[in-house]
Amino acid sequence: MREFTLPSLGAEMDSGKLIEWLIKPGEAVQKGQVVAIVETTKAEIDVEIWFDGVVGELLTVPGETVPVGAVMAKILTPDEAPPARTEGVRQRVSPAARRRAAELGLDLGAIVGTGEQGAVTLADLDAAAAGRPVPQATAAAASAPRPAPAAGTPDDRYASMRQAIAAAMSRSKREIPHYYLAQTISMARAVDWLTAQNAARPITERVLMAAVQLKAVARGLAEVPELNGFFIDGAFRPAPVAQIGLAISLRQGGLIAPTLHDVAAKPLVTVMAELSDLVSRARAGSLRSSEIADATITVTNLGDQGVDSLFGVIIAPQVAIVGFGRLAVRPWVTEAGNVAAVPTVTASLSADHRVSDGHTGARFLNALDDWLQRPEDL
């Protein structure tokens, strides 16, 4: 028998509230399957299990708040378990859709999803709410309170997210001696290359410069591994590959930094697809636990908001954060010695001085620059 415990869902998270189990005793589960929805200070997270087995006993009840590491369920290994019941296809519902259904008072079981793999989308819920027969109004029904939303109100959520960000950033500024570097990089080649690539692709495969920049960061880190990893118990522990946390602002305010995995090894089109998917799910409130906890560095991009450059605050226990400003046409001295109007970007690095020095940081920004000059090799 193995124990399923609440995984860490970010540096500042020490507990989580179980919203719902998606499994039942006797049911077979597979590594990577989403088994529970847990609310943290920042978001509702789809929590995945990391081994195969058959559900024995569910120990945590919905609504209960448990610390990270608490045993939430007992899982039988495949050889000790009685033959598992095979369940029908599970209905896929994001936390955002679940909330909307609760607000609208809809029974999710009665809704046929039209999204990916039959997922129930917000549009399905709106359609169901619009098309549903108006119930016979009785005095009692008319005065009944609206069903309570599954989670706190948006204002509560925002307040607790603000607190989580405040705690993480205060800790960072208290404990981490930051140093800061910036470098303005010509993007002429990258822009020309990407424009030509995109002109030949259908709109559904169009790649944004943000994805090119992420790939260049991952490649640069492979050359300067001193910036990629964790500072734990007084020592730097380098990570084998870059798992890039992506600072994503949420429409209702606040931000969250889920992880894009193995960016260096993936083709650019895949990085773009995952980037787009991650941003939309982060904003819809349906991230998975494996996307929350294990970033080895963070990238923040405020280019779309028009800022020239930014210097991020490191998310402990990571040891660096890379920032990108806007793609701006600036006067530039070309290799031939002429001044030309050239698209440029200012990349920045905030890094932990306990682990690395400015020289190392400068090597990274140079490596980043080099990769952005040969985008076809990314």
Add this chain to the structure above:
Amino acid sequence: MDDRQLRQVIVAALREIAPEITDDELDDHRPLRRQVDLDSIDWLRFLVDLHERLQVDIPEVDYPQLSSVAELIAYLRARL
């Protein structure tokens, strides 16, 4: 499809990304991306959504012609 229907499609696609926007507060002649706070990823998702709803391809070089809802309607009308 007339302009009013085109506008409805545009608003429906926008609401997939920015559920908080309402029909009447959207000003057709103000710059759209700033008005609705769409970053480049939102903008691309919005165009892909329009592409799926209307089967119109929108190349990157045409982005400068698409700054407002009114411009979008005119652009799409010419390509349907």
